[in-house]
Amino acid sequence: MKTKYIFILFVILAIVQLGIPAQMINHRESILKEGKPFKFKTEPIDPSDPFKGKYIYLNYELDNYISEDTDWKRSNTIYVSIVNDSLGFVKASAIHKEVPQNGDFVMAKVNRYNSNAKEVRFIFPFNEFYMKESKAYDAEVAHRDAQIDPLSNKTYALVYIKDGEAVLDNVFINDIPIADFVEQ
Template sequence: MKKFIFILFGVMCLAQWIVPGKMIYDSERILEEGTVYKFKTAPIDPSDPFRGKYITLNFEQNFITFTDSLEWSTGQEIFVTFTGDSAGYAVPERAFHEQPQSKTYLRTNVEYVNYYGDNYKVQFRLPFDRLYLEESKASEAEKVYWQAQQDSAQATYALVSIGDGQAVLKDVIINDKPIHDIINELNKDPE
């Protein structure tokens, strides 16, 4: 019995390291090998009971339009590839039911399918809409972000690394400056 407990204990300890370890490994690999896209983005300031404060990003390019329904339905798995527009921001290029040949695709789920005119708008979830921040900075970051959103001359986007179906949010940039730097500057010399 004791031997069995030891084996189970060993397996448990391994699993408790391997599962989070795999999460780290996957994220690091995507950051290193993935393709980086700029996603135009508006934040709010909710918080998570376990993981603390974060700002939520609202993306514009989270749908793709088809002339045929192609049997897309809510909750279904969808594989999306992206390309850049003339300003260098990411736009969805193609969507697949199966895993595509290309390495830089995103694996996600359909949020809803909307039919209008002769088109089907398939909206999907972009699973990188949270930027975790230090507790004291989250609401400040939100303010900075909202100011940037109201001013159409300012460019606000998220840097996202995509590879092998997964995505990792690298940073949020406002006028070519990371949001962390802007907050740090604000903290140094408050207006």
């Protein structure tokens, strides 16, 4: 009898351990399938961190917004309303402390508030792009080299957004996925 309960408990535990990661993967996949794509211009990539694995760290050109409101606390979640500019890249149209009722938006964290410039600086949660170990360093170099001449090189991250949640799909240099670009 005791063995039967242990077996049932084991099965339940196994289902939970498989179910939670499956649910997380399914949620991210639904954002990629049903979300709206946005292009975020990137800035030079910082070096990869050997403790987190092979990834490239992305800085975004969109990282601040001017606000007359002075009550912005570091690490607080904010909502950045976004629109596309005339070239198809994302720009902020407003920032909010509460979820906006209409329009496209993405969650971010307040990095700091500059009271002199009345500027809120923020960080997006999709700033790490994981790659194959063999391509990460070459991708970092290619992205940095492309940043030297931003007029002839477009570097951006394609991010899918649904209900404020975002999934980083890929990083592009001149409309070519970065993994393919480094193979050229």
